[in-house]
Amino acid sequence: MYLDRSDMAFRENEKCCLDEDNIVVYRPGNRMYPETRWYKDGEVIKARVIDKVWDDSKWLPPVFSDEVKLIKIQTVEILDLDSLENKEHVLSKLKTNYPKRDDFSLLTQINMQALNTSNLIDNSSEIRELFNSWIMKFAQLPENNTKNIDELLNADNFSLTFINHDYAGITPKMWNYIASEYSLDIKNSMVIIKRENLAEILKVLKLNNKYIWGWFGVWFKDTGWDLLNREEWYFVNPIADEMQSTNFVAHFWDEIHGYNSDATWYSESLTDKFKEIWEDITDKTILLLWAGWTARWIALELVNRWIKKLIILNRTVSKASDIADKLNVIKPGICEVWDENSVSSIDYKLDAIINLSTKWADWDFEKLSGLAPASLWEEWNIFMTNNLLDKFSSLNSKLIVSDINLTKTGTTPLLDIASEKNLETLDGKFMVVYQWTEAIWTVFWDKIIAKWWTKEDVKKKLLKFILNK
Numbered sequence: 001m002y003l004d005r006s007d008m009a010f011r012e013n014e015k016c017c018l019d020e021d022n023i024v025v026y027r028p029g030n031r032m033y034p035e036t037r038w039y040k041d042g043e044v045i046k047a048r049v050i051d052k053v054w055d056d057s058k059w060l061p062p063v064f065s066d067e068v069k070l071i072k073i074q075t076v077e078i079l080d081l082d083s084l085e086n087k088e089h090v091l092s093k094l095k096t097n098y099p100k101r102d103d104f105s106l107l108t109q110i111n112m113q114a115l116n117t118s119n120l121i122d123n124s125s126e127i128r129e130l131f132n133s134w135i136m137k138f139a140q141l142p143e144n145n146t147k148n149i150d151e152l153l154n155a156d157n158f159s160l161t162f163i164n165h166d167y168a169g170i171t172p173k174m175w176n177y178i179a180s181e182y183s184l185d186i187k188n189s190m191v192i193i194k195r196e197n198l199a200e201i202l203k204v205l206k207l208n209n210k211y212i213w214g215w216f217g218v219w220f221k222d223t224g225w226d227l228l229n230r231e232e233w234y235f236v237n238p239i240a241d242e243m244q245s246t247n248f249v250a251h252f253w254d255e256i257h258g259y260n261s262d263a264t265w266y267s268e269s270l271t272d273k274f275k276e277i278w279e280d281i282t283d284k285t286i287l288l289l290w291a292g293w294t295a296r297w298i299a300l301e302l303v304n305r306w307i308k309k310l311i312i313l314n315r316t317v318s319k320a321s322d323i324a325d326k327l328n329v330i331k332p333g334i335c336e337v338w339d340e341n342s343v344s345s346i347d348y349k350l351d352a353i354i355n356l357s358t359k360w361a362d363w364d365f366e367k368l369s370g371l372a373p374a375s376l377w378e379e380w381n382i383f384m385t386n387n388l389l390d391k392f393s394s395l396n397s398k399l400i401v402s403d404i405n406l407t408k409t410g411t412t413p414l415l416d417i418a419s420e421k422n423l424e425t426l427d428g429k430f431m432v433v434y435q436w437t438e439a440i441w442t443v444f445w446d447k448i449i450a451k452w453w454t455k456e457d458v459k460k461k462l463l464k465f466i467l468n469k
Contacts, residue, residue: 263297
């Protein structure tokens, strides 16, 4: 079964530790973030118990029991084995747990504490007041959105997705479906708020005994990250902290923990799209439209998946160059930067075109394509997009055209034109489904594990439900 970065494996001889409020474990080597994928002070992880250890010689992964417990890391310390008073006891356990390892001179001591929710309260009256005063409003356009305050607050648990204007998002549809699949009385609602009210809202929610998580719409990702970094009751997952952006939060104790699944899971959806057409993402040439924060980390994810070339197209060349400079240190020559007005001069055989810019979504530019400059009139923008896709598809008939924007129509001008030309397309729904797989695993972990389900099971179920895949 899958063990990800926010999980910690406990051997059979450590299982008794999970019955304690304060837990101390020792691991060989350096387990402190950012070393490899390891741990950071303040984060909440899932403690998993190994039923059957792995066998590297046979390529067999470990088998985990359905036992799992949420614990919070207090401190992560690097130390020498010789510095421990109970050196022989610790060394004996380490040799039992890691029989093929010889060197235990460098250790990581991880001090943890079991989560306690006894300080949470029923402050539903304060939440009702947020709605009564119009600080929060139920969105009307999303399918299967919970729009009744009594239905929301009377459920066993609830979650909220924050957006700044009403649009047909699929978040409530997905989350309410998954809750139903697990027979959970959990309601999800998309609500409209203003950015300046986010801090007030989270201060109320962090004390509530039924609130379990939240999703940040595009206008709240940077604001949410900044807020969580300024408040003492926050924790920001290391990946989200590096991205300076959060797209969902989990409620642990009286704390709000921020995460970001944008880059990883968009790249995963693109990787699967290549597999769908019997291709591999490695050694591919990709055109990326936009150079904002999401682009920064999707670009890094793509480079880490061994693509051949990344071309970043942006109106402000300096922003794109900042990304390219960092990527070219990792892999020299991997990234090029072009001004968006020079798009017609690109003569590479492209394997994928990805639009990440939000300026082509609903608002003033909703009729424009992300591939052509915004400075053009609508007719010229569409005309130029047609010509560019003809050019790029003539060089590669298996070109994938992707646009992450979720609009009221369910599509975008760029995707419409690509579909008319019978090109492969990847829309934002895939990205959202893959992101939600990560969020569901973070929040519904216990129910999933108890049924011996995995992230892959959840992803397949959502793809079938949302996209008929």
